[in-house]
Amino acid sequence: DTDQRITSFTEGSHGELYVLDYDYTGQIYEVVPSGLVDTSAEFPRRLSETGLFASVEDLEPAAGVVPYDVRVNRWMDGAEAQRWVAIPGDGRVQLANGDDQAAYPEGTVLVKQLNLPQAVGAQPVRLETQILHYENRTWQPYSYLWDEAGKEAYLVDSIGADRPLEVTDASGDKLERTWHVSASNECKLCHNAGSRFVLGFVPNQLDDQLPSLAAQKVLASVPEV
Secondary structure, rough: OOOEEEEEEEOOOOOOOOEEEOOOOOOOEOOOOOOOOOOOHHOOOEEHHHOEEEEOOOOOEEEOOOEEEEOOOOOOOOOOOEEEEOOOOOOOOOOOOOOOOOOOOOOEEHHHHHHHOOOOOOEEEEEEEEEEEOOOEEEEEEEEEEOOOOOOOEEOOOEEEEEEEEOOOOOOOEEEEEEOOOOOHHHOOOEEEEEEEOOOOOHHHHHHHHHHHHHHEEEEOOOOO
16 A cells, blocks of 8 residues: 555565555665554544544534635536645644645644535535545545535545435536545545645645644745745
8 A cells, every 4th residue: 555656576585575666756665564553443434533523513623623725626526625734733834845845744634525516595515525644654545425414424445435416406407416435546646655745735725825824833834935
């Protein structure tokens, strides 16, 4: 399970296993036991168990979970996004600046809530909550799919999921469509070792929010845009 684009495997003279990453770093890596404790059984299966929201139903962020926005949204198949960032302890993000790469404290979480607008007067449909969690110097993607009532969201398997929807267009007509929740490897097509940063959390996307994010102790400094 890696961001690297492995093009070859080879075995050393003493049975060591090596892999070649050609696409991103051009390095040769040895595969060794990580020594990390498997805590997957304790991972929150419900969005309400993550601690990111004081109220999941109201999408009220918990203390220390800071909202932000981006200047240019990616294509989201008609959905609209809300975003938050959470940093544990006293850590702060150092954004990329010139030749300096971005640096994120261990445990940093970026949250994106996707809602599908309906006809005027109708409540948006809550679709999914996407999370990027910075673990062991790697961004790990997770998605929580909302139930039909919009009361709770549940962790999606790494293979992704599809949810059938009935939506109301601007003319009031009912339409059937399917919402696709990306698999983990689909998320990593963009959020990977090659990009070197979180695609939306960069100075030119945050722009005039930079002083506010620094004042809220999210950023270590305000880079030039």
